[in-house]
Amino acid sequence: MILKGKAWKFGDDISTDHIAPGRYFHLRSNLPELAKHVLEDADAEFAGKVQKGDFVVGGNNFGLGSSREHAPTIIKVAGVSAVMAKSFARIFFRNSINVGLPALICDTDQIDPADELEVDLTGGKIQNKTKGTVIEFTPLPIVMVEILQDGGLAEHVRKHGDLDLSCDLPEE
Amino acid sequence: MGKTIAEKILGEHAGCEVRPGQIHIVTVDVALVQDGTGPLAVRQLQSLGLEKAAHPERTVLFLDHAAPSPRKELSNDHVTLRKFAAKTGAVLSEVGDGVCHQVINESYVNPGDVLIGADSHTCTGGALCAFSTGMGSTDVAIGIALGKTWMLIPPTIRVEVTGDLTPGVYSKDIILHLIGTIGADGATYKALEFGGPTVDGMEQSERFTLSNMAVEAGAKTGLIASDDVTREYLDSRGRAANFREIGPDPDAEYERVVDIDASTLAPTVSFPHTVDNTRTIDEAKGVKIDQVVIGTCTNGRLHDLMVAASILRGKHRHPGTRLIVIPASREVYLEAIRAGYIETFVEAGGLIVNPGCGPCVGVHEGVLADGEKCLSTQNRNFHGRMGNPKGEIYLGSPATAAATAIKGELADPREFLS
Ligand code: SF4
Numbered sequence: 220m221i222l223k224g225k226a227w228k229f230g231d232d233i234s235t236d237h238i239a240p241g242r243y244f245h246l247r248s249n250l251p252e253l254a255k256h257v258l259e260d261a262d263a264e265f266a267g268k269v270q271k272g273d274f275v276v277g278g279n280n281f282g283l284g285s286s287r288e289h290a291p292t293i294i295k296v297a298g299v300s301a302v303m304a305k306s307f308a309r310i311f312f313r314n315s316i317n318v319g320l321p322a323l324i325c326d327t328d329q330i331d332p333a334d335e336l337e338v339d340l341t342g343g344k345i346q347n348k349t350k351g352t353v354i355e356f357t358p359l360p361i362v363m364v365e366i367l368q369d370g371g372l373a374e375h376v377r378k379h380g381d382l383d384l385s386c387d388l389p390e391e
Numbered sequence: 392m393g394k395t396i397a398e399k400i401l402g403e404h405a406g407c408e409v410r411p412g413q414i415h416i417v418t419v420d421v422a423l424v425q426d427g428t429g430p431l432a433v434r435q436l437q438s439l440g441l442e443k444a445a446h447p448e449r450t451v452l453f454l455d456h457a458a459p460s461p462r463k464e465l466s467n468d469h470v471t472l473r474k475f476a477a478k479t480g481a482v483l484s485e486v487g488d489g490v491c492h493q494v495i496n497e498s499y500v501n502p503g504d505v506l507i508g509a510d511s512h513t514c515t516g517g518a519l520c521a522f523s524t525g526m527g528s529t530d531v532a533i534g535i536a537l538g539k540t541w542m543l544i545p546p547t548i549r550v551e552v553t554g555d556l557t558p559g560v561y562s563k564d565i566i567l568h569l570i571g572t573i574g575a576d577g578a579t580y581k582a583l584e585f586g587g588p589t590v591d592g593m594e595q596s597e598r599f600t601l602s603n604m605a606v607e608a609g610a611k612t613g614l615i616a617s618d619d620v621t622r623e624y625l626d627s628r629g630r631a632a633n634f635r636e637i638g639p640d641p642d643a644e645y646e647r648v649v650d651i652d653a654s655t656l657a658p659t660v661s662f663p664h665t666v667d668n669t670r671t672i673d674e675a676k677g678v679k680i681d682q683v684v685i686g687t688c689t690n691g692r693l694h695d696l697m698v699a700a701s702i703l704r705g706k707h708r709h710p711g712t713r714l715i716v717i718p719a720s721r722e723v724y725l726e727a728i729r730a731g732y733i734e735t736f737v738e739a740g741g742l743i744v745n746p747g748c749g750p751c752v753g754v755h756e757g758v759l760a761d762g763e764k765c766l767s768t769q770n771r772n773f774h775g776r777m778g779n780p781k782g783e784i785y786l787g788s789p790a791t792a793a794a795t796a797i798k799g800e801l802a803d804p805r806e807f808l809s
Contacts, residue, residue: 232575232665234771234773234774236753236771236773236774236775236776237773237774237775240753240775240780241752241753241754241775241776241777241778242753242754242758242775242778242779244427244456244457244465244752244753244754245457245461245462245464245465245754246464247427247430247431247468248430248431248434248464248467248468248471249464260774260775260780279576280575280576280579280609283575283576283609284511284771284773285510285511285752286428286508286509286510286511286513286525286526286527286528287427287428287527288428288431288509288527288528288529289431306576306579308576308579308609309579309580309609309611310511310525310526310527310606313526313527313530314526314527314529314530317527317529317530318527318529360414360543361414362414362541371529372529372530372533373435373438373439373529373532373533376439376441376533376537377439381537382416382533382537382539382540382541384414384416384541386413386414386415386416386541
């Protein structure tokens, strides 16, 4: 699957409080409203300007903090097609895949704000169209690929009626 | 080959030998959601036609983050959880019962359990030697309904603590020091295992503080071997029969061992806006503080309130500094009343907030004004955490918090030890 869009660049340590601030706690059961505030405390203009298909590009430890699944969910609801970072906090990483938002670990230093990117999800490559470079990303564990391919964890369970995952595989 | 605590517990729940890096389906003993994450979990199960709990008596729904509700939207979310409890037989922890990680450990978690919770500080249960970890709403929803989840078996980092803590220094200072040393991502996807003579000698409350903050180093859980201290705690909670002794094998394989000499530590404070931005109190002293918060799942237990009350007794908060105290649970609240701590706080000019999360996550009960600075005993100080991105949050122990409330600026609790 090929994804195309523009990069929105963020720094290191973007927390779930930046992405889905606690002061909007009351909007958690109203995701389209909550999505209007997505990443507000990191870039106040992001929510108003992001286009369908764009990418959120972070640095180290993206998504640290709370377990709120609303964080990757509203990034997806805002139209973002994938998140990239040098590293992710584990709950955010797991949640992203569960909600069907690809989370790609790669060298994001090679991406600048507004770069046009093309992501080949199955091929493991990101083309930076603006710079004419290619960035490889770390393959996801097989379990996560299966969940992502089913469209997220809930869809996986809907389809299989159970957790039906290829387990007991040593890590790559 | 020897096993770490994580490998032992997860192996039991996978039904086979496990090694770090493998992925297994494991059974789930205890599950929790709270009012910020639970409604989404319930909606997922409703949409899947799976509105059930595999173990209703050990599935607990907490009304603690926005409790009592400050807004109608949140009141409606509370109703969603009450209805789910009524329908499935899951346990409801009502407004005022306390913060999830305190109550779950007081009443539900036993050594050797796997606990999953839709709250990142679920790792607190590691202090009772349960493999306890935070996940998102959908993961926990599926865990509740099916009684199982998938886990990547984590490598373990052993934190070996030796040496006696000096007066005025607490387990909060150990964990802040550790995170300042290894960084906010120093243990990402790993299990932390706290041990050594200092941890062996700690009472249960201080152990909870260590495990609670494991996630602030990125860890999946923060385990402590179960021993006589654990046994006594369970006994005092009427669960002596659930005690099991679990510890690492002597030849367990660790990814790395971090040594800490507790006798060299000083009161430690995290500066805005990351937990690993730590300084010792000598380098921190003098920052003017507008609000002090004592409580939360990190430091709202009886022992914490005792430490703070012993410093505040007969003294008064600085006129420019507000003092908010939140007992972590109804039970802690009652004991603190009986012990006279609550009276001490009120006489010292403090304000007591009902058991729950209080202002920790910025919903209510102490939102900061623009430019205000707060010292809290909570576990994280991210930008905007307490409801205002223009506020600043500092983290410290209950003793540091009490000293700071008196002086109106970041202060060394050792000045107040008698
Ligand atoms: S007290 Fe704070 S950290 Fe603990 S569960 Fe509540 S909001 Fe989370």
